[in-house]
Amino acid sequence: MKEMICIQCPVGCKLIIRKKGEEIYVEGNKCKRGKEYAINELRNPTRILTTTVFIEGGKGKHEMLPVKSDREIPKDLLEHAMKELAGVRVKAPVKCGDIVFKNIANTGVNIIATRDMEEK
Amino acid sequence: MALSSSLARLNACWRKKMRVDVAVIGGGPAGLAAAAEASKEASVVIIERNEELGGILQQCIHPGFGNFIFGEMLTGPEYATRFIEKVRAAGVDIMLETTVLEIENKKIIASGRNGIVEIEAKAIILATGCRERTRQQILIPGTRPAGIYTAGCAQRLINIDGVMPGRKVVILGSGDVGLIMARRFTLEGAEVEGVYEIMPKPGGLMRNVVQCLHDFDIPLHLRHTIIDIKGKKRVEGVVVAKVDENLKPIKGTERYVECDCVVLAVGLIPENEIAKKAGVEMDAITGGAIVDEGMETSVDGIFACGNAVHVHDLVDDVTIEAELAGKMAAKYVNGMEERKGLLKVKAGKNVRYVVPQMLRGKDIETIRFSFRVKKEMENARVVVKAGEEVIAERKERIVRPPEMVKILAEAKKIWEIRKEVMVEVEEV
Secondary structure, X not given: OEXXXXXXXXXXXXXXXXXXXXXXXXXXXXXXXXXXHHHHHHHOOEEOOEEXXXXXXEOOOOOEEEEEEOOOEEHHHHHHHHHHHOOOEEEOOEXXXXXXXXXXXXXXXXXXXXXXXXXX | OXXXXXXXHHXXXXXXXXXXXXXXXXXXXXXXXXXXXXXXXXXXXXXXXOOOOOHHHHHOOXXXXXXXXXXXXXXXXXXXXXXXXXXXXXXXXXXXXXXXXEEEOOEEEEEEOOEEEEEEXXXXXXXXXXXXXXXXXXXXXXXXXXXXXXXXXXXXXXXXXXXXXXXXXXXXXOOHHHHHHHHHHHHOOOEEEEEEEOOOOOOOOHHHHHHHHHHHOOOEEEOEEEEEEEOXXXXXXXXXXXXXXXXXXXXXXXXXXXXXXXXXXXOEEEOOHHHHHOOOOEOOOOOOEOOOOOOEOOOOOEEXXXXXXXXXXXXXXXXXXXXXXXXXXXXXXXXXXXXXXXXXXXXXXXXXXXXXXXXXXXXXXXXXXXXXXXXXXXXXXXXXXXXXEEEEEEEEEEEOOOOOEEEEEEHHHHHHHOOOEEEEEEEO
16 A cells, blocks of 8 residues: 555645555545556656756856756656766756757656856 | 045946836846836846846756746746746846845936946836745754755755755755755755654645655654754754644654754745835735735836745746736836726735735736635635625635635726725635
8 A cells, every 4th residue: 555645736635555466546536637646656657857967167157057857767767867967067058958968877868958058 | 524425426427327118126037027028118127136147047957837837847947048038039138247226216226247337217127036034033043053054045055056065954844945955955865854844734835745755755744843953063963843733842852863954944035125225015924015906016117026026836927927017017118007096905814915915907907816825725715805796706626825826806897896805715
């Protein structure tokens, strides 16, 4: 049995999830989106990763460049992805949307810049 | 004395002067949206004290912005980028590293890279945002070691300066900034011992409680607070305790928690020093300017929007409000503004505050009332009344104090009745 809060809408139903073999039973959801959410969260929870990498020669006081995964990656791989990005350094100029790291944690997902960074 | 007065005179001759239709103070999300909108009908300048535009969005690298306006979950910098491009394309004049010192009769005195600047504007939009509450304002006793940060300061250190403020962190306050920082510290390899919240319910959006705390198994201790901070040079630990119904610590529940960093996410207050000096009337509850349905303050031609008016939980709402301020400021300078009178808007049953706080009968068909409830309620009925008459109503499955509620009402109905307006919420 697992408990979670549905975040599909502001109501925030408390879901109770039971697994019998391959079947998943959801209780506590006030609408069908809650069941879909619970099943997805149980089978394959994914998240967008947002973090920063070092930027060299950027304008102003920025030492870091904000980045994100261009698609969701499995939740279990977030820590591994962070370790891969730990030593990454990019050089300015960078455009919002530029790829700064390819195929993060072997997921086929790319890490992209989320802002422009002009040269000094 | 003689020297200082002659220096003042010299300074006055050297003062750079400029004229503009609309001057926007602050280049964060509110200022950007207001400037973009006003620039459709007027000449506009943005005065920003930071070295770049975007305000706090530049350090809010997490997703969750723009769901309503763009139908996408953008990060803060991405959301800012869209509006920065908009104001640049519109030819808005941008003054960076320029701090407004005061406003005297629509004349703005600012200090910039090249000294004092004087900007004469026909209308002014205050988009000065808010600032964080500090340890001072919540009176935590104890020593004053290094390692105590407000959440926004820790966020800037990590996301912009690339510095980790600590390795073992205790977070006080479960508002959105506190929750976001719990996740951020964890992703960067620090240990977040727990988030402590004095109230019985989390202060932030449910989606943040789930995705920032539950995802990383970070404990949330409701009805708890920090009662002491220990450490000489550096924070060594804190004492936490449970609180009773009156938010007073309960004897015997104290627990010592070792940590090297304390992050305070204990609320935001609108920043209005300039507004107050300019004589703008303030709302004691929001801490922001009192505004009418067109975001104009008590001072003729001075408008306000965004977190300077009331602290928002979603940037999309800031943008909508700021665009209205921009549009109405442009109308004001072009002499197209209408007024029908003055009606008060009151917060009724279960409502903590309502914005706008007054109506002047401007040329706006639908008035958007934004408000916060005092307590969580399921199956709530939101009502706008003019006198005793209900002029707008809506059902909400749930309303919570951390989530701003909005309701639209027809201006025509209000001005037919011409009585005080009240927004109320009832459980049904």
